[in-house]
Amino acid sequence: MxxxxxxxxxxxxxxxxxxxxxxxxxxxxxxxxxxxxxxxxxxxxxxxxxxxxxxxxxxxxxxxxxxxxxxxxxxxxxxxxxxxxxxxxxxxxxxxxxxxxxxxxxxxxxxxxxxxxxxxxxxxxxxxxxMPFQVAEFTEFHAGIHHATAVGRLLRPDHPLLPNYKWVPLACHGRASSVGLGGDIRRPRGQIKGPAEAPEFAPTRRLDFELEVGIVVGRGNVPGRPLAMPQAEDAIFGLVLLNDWSARDLLAWEGAPLGPFLGKNFATSISPWVVTMEALAPFRRPQVRPPEDPPPLPYLDGAANREGGAVDIVLESWLATPGMAQPVPLAASNLLDAYWTPAQLVAHHASNGCPLHPGDLLGTGAISGPQPGQGASLLELTQGGRQPLALPGGGQRVFLQDGDTVVLRAACQRRGAVRIGFGTLTGTVRG
The missing domain is CATH 2.30.30.230 (Fumarylacetoacetase, N-terminal domain)
Structure with a gap:
């Protein structure tokens, strides 16, 4: 297919x-x-x-x-x-x-x-x-190479990308039970390591959003049988907007050696409308990578994916603080900025025989753009919290405060086709 x-x-x-x-x-x-x-x-x-x-x-x-x-x-x-x-x-x-x-x-x-x-x-x-469908399982990928590079640079200035990044679609398993439509997002509590020897158990002080796309699996595979790239493309029903809320201070302490846990699984929001892959047909694009990068391994490659595996979707994040009449724009990027296509993420997920099911949700990870100011999270936009964002009226933000509302939007548009959108995904932080 x-x-x-x-x-x-x-x-x-x-x-x-x-x-x-x-x-x-x-x-x-x-x-x-x-x-x-x-x-x-x-x-x-x-x-x-x-x-x-x-x-x-x-x-x-x-x-x-x-x-x-x-x-x-x-x-x-x-x-x-x-x-x-x-x-x-x-x-x-x-x-x-x-x-x-x-x-x-x-x-x-x-x-x-x-x-x-x-x-x-x-x-x-x-x-x-x-919720548009029952989420069977949730997996969070790390397909936004510009996000991965920006965050990696904060931790490893000389080697921001790990050696495996351009070879394997990296991911961690999430929590389907905490996927919802947005609305009120409760500030999570967890262990935070400060200058003292012992960590404290407290509400996160570094609450963040991540602007992502969610891939909705429509048809799965039986256990032990991988999906080839054409089958992986055929398994995708549609896409949604996705906000994988993140508690950065919890993540910093708990992340080694097994990766994200309580700093990620407290809330993930998706938009209420699933835009089908059929609707997105006019906006398919070739997968483009720098010529010096390694080609995908054969199980993640194919002529159809090279010619039209990517999807041209403009992604936007907006922020409204208490007292604002309207949200203000934070950043914009494009799903074309992802390093891996949706079919590659599905094919890799099933490559070891892992069974996928109708309703499985795969997050792309934060999709940032290559230019300054195109970060898909506050962690990037504030340089790890070192450069606060200036807001209208003289306010500023480093990370999200109680009462802040994050609005995500997305749309596809090109000459010769009718613009289609994803609606809005809104979440408000509550203490």
Whole structure:
């Protein structure tokens, strides 16, 4: 299987009968069609899957009940109507593609299903979003080479990258139970080593964010059977925004010799909408590396990955402190800055026979840009806390304080294609 190709669902001239989906700059035009789970705010109705379209959500439970569909589409809508995105993802790419085409045709301005589906729209402002899928397992990669270099330079100025970095996708296992949608993030407590001989147990003083992308596995593999690169590409259902909150002082003390633990597993946030790999087809790009770097080992290589394994997604971080009317921008980068592509991360994860499952979540690690000021964390933007960030009104930040809100955004845009977005991912620090 090669990377997803463009088709009629990506036509830049395609419009929807949902007017807000046709407005310039919307995150959710008809060319996007991301999936999430929701219920009407204030109701106790069961969660169901929906499709973001403009400023609305198409309720797929009502759409199944009230709208005529081709016979082969009904079995695809049933797990989504029941709010079970994991079961839908397990159906595989032919099913994902068939439903996308059915939804595109139904929401198109010239379609004949509009009168049925108009009654199935819910304003996003009236929806209570839930986790879009059940996270089976969570793995945190370290694919952002500029982040790895910047952090490594703080610790090892002469040798910021470890010798294995350009050969193997580095990762650590996370905690699926602490993955959520954001909202309130409680400041964690843990052991912090100061100048005294004994550490203290206290709230973190160096709370940070990490701007990342989450890879959502749709189809897995059986134990003991690795995924070749084409199979790894085929296993990815879609992408989400991801913030892997980090307590830097806890990490500094606990990290040796086994790596992150309590400084990472207290909270990881993802955005509520999964943007499918089919929607991202117009934004696939060649994997580009410096010519002097070693080529990937054969199990992480392939013509399709070299030609279109990377994804062009602009990533942005914003910060609002108490009293600010609006968040201010911190930094921007691009998923193209990652050293490893999504398929390479999936292929490496399964290369030893590790079984992946529908709903497994793989974080890319912080994706920073190559230029100063493009850091994907405060650790980078403040040079390890040595250079505070100046804020409007005379304030400054080194690390996050109680009441601070971090907002992450992402979008894809290029000439000849309609811009698509990921929505926003927001988290507010509470003591």
């Amino acid at each position: 090669s990377v997803a190709r463009t088709d009629s669902t990506h036509d830049p001239l395609l419009l929807s009968w949902v007017d807000s989906a046709n407005r310039p700059g919307t995150d959710f035009p008809i060319q996007n069609l991301p999936l999430g789970r929701f219920r009407r705010r204030g109701s106790d109705e069961p969660l169901r899957a929906g499709v973001a379209i403009g400023e609305h959500i198409l309720d797929l439970k009502l759409a199944l009940q009230q709208c005529p569909w081709p016979d082969e589409v009904y079995p695809l809508l049933e797990p989504l109507a029941a709010g079970d995105l994991n079961r839908f993802m397990a159906l595989g790419r032919p099913a994902w593609r068939r439903l996308r085409h059915a939804l595109s045709e139904a929401l198109a301005a010239d379609g004949d299903q509009g009168p049925f589906l108009e009654l199935c729209l819910v304003p996003q402002a009236q929806a209570e979003m839930a």
